[in-house]
Amino acid sequence: MKDQLDLFEVFVRARRGLDHKHVGSLHAEDHEQALEYARDVYTRRSEGVSIWVVRSADICASQEDDSESFFDPSDDKPYRHATYYQLPEAVKNM
Amino acid sequence: MTDQDLRQATQAYAVRLGDDALILGHRLSEWTSRAPFLEEDLALQNVALDYIGRARMFYGYAAELSADGRTEDDFAYLRDARQFSNLLIHELPRGDFAFTMARQLLTDVFSSLYLEQLLRSTDATLAGIAAKAAKETRYHLRRSREWALRLGDGTDESHARMVRAIDELWGYTHELFELDALEQQLADAGIGVDNAALRPAWLKQVSAILTEATLRVPEDSWVVRGGRTGYHTENLGHILSEMQSVHRAYPGVSW
Numbered sequence: 001m002k003d004q005l006d007l008f009e010v011f012v013r014a015r016r017g018l019d020h021k022h023v024g025s026l027h028a029e030d031h032e033q034a035l036e037y038a039r040d041v042y043t044r045r046s047e048g049v050s051i052w053v054v055r056s057a058d059i060c061a062s063q064e065d066d067s068e069s070f071f072d073p074s075d076d077k078p079y080r081h082a083t084y085y086q087l088p089e090a091v092k093n094m
Numbered sequence: 095m096t097d098q099d100l101r102q103a104t105q106a107y108a109v110r111l112g113d114d115a116l117i118l119g120h121r122l123s124e125w126t127s128r129a130p131f132l133e134e135d136l137a138l139q140n141v142a143l144d145y146i147g148r149a150r151m152f153y154g155y156a157a158e159l160s161a162d163g164r165t166e167d168d169f170a171y172l173r174d175a176r177q178f179s180n181l182l183i184h185e186l187p188r189g190d191f192a193f194t195m196a197r198q199l200l201t202d203v204f205s206s207l208y209l210e211q212l213l214r215s216t217d218a219t220l221a222g223i224a225a226k227a228a229k230e231t232r233y234h235l236r237r238s239r240e241w242a243l244r245l246g247d248g249t250d251e252s253h254a255r256m257v258r259a260i261d262e263l264w265g266y267t268h269e270l271f272e273l274d275a276l277e278q279q280l281a282d283a284g285i286g287v288d289n290a291a292l293r294p295a296w297l298k299q300v301s302a303i304l305t306e307a308t309l310r311v312p313e314d315s316w317v318v319r320g321g322r323t324g325y326h327t328e329n330l331g332h333i334l335s336e337m338q339s340v341h342r343a344y345p346g347v348s349w
């Protein structure tokens with residue numbers, strides 16, 4: 001056993017048909033134990049039908065510092081939204 | 095046996111199974127806020143609550159069968175040690191974490207085999223309780239098996255603690271497989287479980303897990319018994335004095 005347990009992120013699917021949602025994190029020795037603890041910590045009140053766990057260290061996340069280059073460029077491109085376009089008369093519903 | 099005798103025997107049987115569940119559940123609940131880390135704390139509480147829920151179902155049924163106005167609380171809070179009929183293995187102090195998980199392993203394997211049989215009881219209520227409990231026990235066993243492997247095949251320290259725990263518990267496991275006259279009658283009537291028949295399967299499963307965990311199976315060199323007849327270790331009195339103190343100080347209190 002390691003001195004420090006690894007951190008895992010937990011994703012729970014509340015019902016069939018819905019997506020897995022991030023619900024929090026926990027410490028565990030490995031994936032199997034993380035799954036068991038996720039069941040005990042996050043689904044005690046029947047919150048879910050499926051659980052995913054992933055080592056927090058394995059998540060590659062965008063950085064706050066990058067937000068300018070990552071997200072700002074889409075601000076001035078309204079044509080990427082469907083509402084930018086006028087519907088022709090002939091099209092009733094879209 | 096008349097129907098009345100059978101009903102009385104079933105009532106006593108339900109109390110016994112309730113006692114087993116309540117005392118083990120209480121022992122597990124003693125880990126609350128004291129487990130090695132937060133996640134395990136919650137996991138142990140979940141298992142403790144499963145057992146206490148199980149005790150409530152058995153006591154509730156016992157109360158229904160006695161039909162004398164007693165409720166589940168009378169069984170849990172208003173009986174003394176001599177009237178408790180839990181098997182001794184359940185009342186031993188929680189010990190260190192290895193001891194608690196070793197006891198869970200030995201009793202979880204037993205419970206999974208026992209409940210599988212109780213599911214087939216001709217008594218619909220007992221079979222119903224067994225169906226719910228069997229699902230919980232499948233999960234409990236998964237946990238205790240994992241911990242036996244982690245601790246047994248872990249560090250020198252965890253290995254040594256597991257060896258000691260299994261040795262200390264082994265003499266208390268024989269009682270799990272003994273039937274008295276009452277249990278034999280119920281087994282013959284298709285209501286209760288013939289637990290003596292479960293030992294070969296139990297030993298096989300436990301041996302396989304212990305071997306995988308690099309632990310040895312102890313010799314059958316000593317046996318302690320007495321729980322079903324109310325002869326307990328000194329530990330039960332201490333559990334009851336703590337568990338029953340509020341109810342005895344404030345009879346019938348609710349919140």
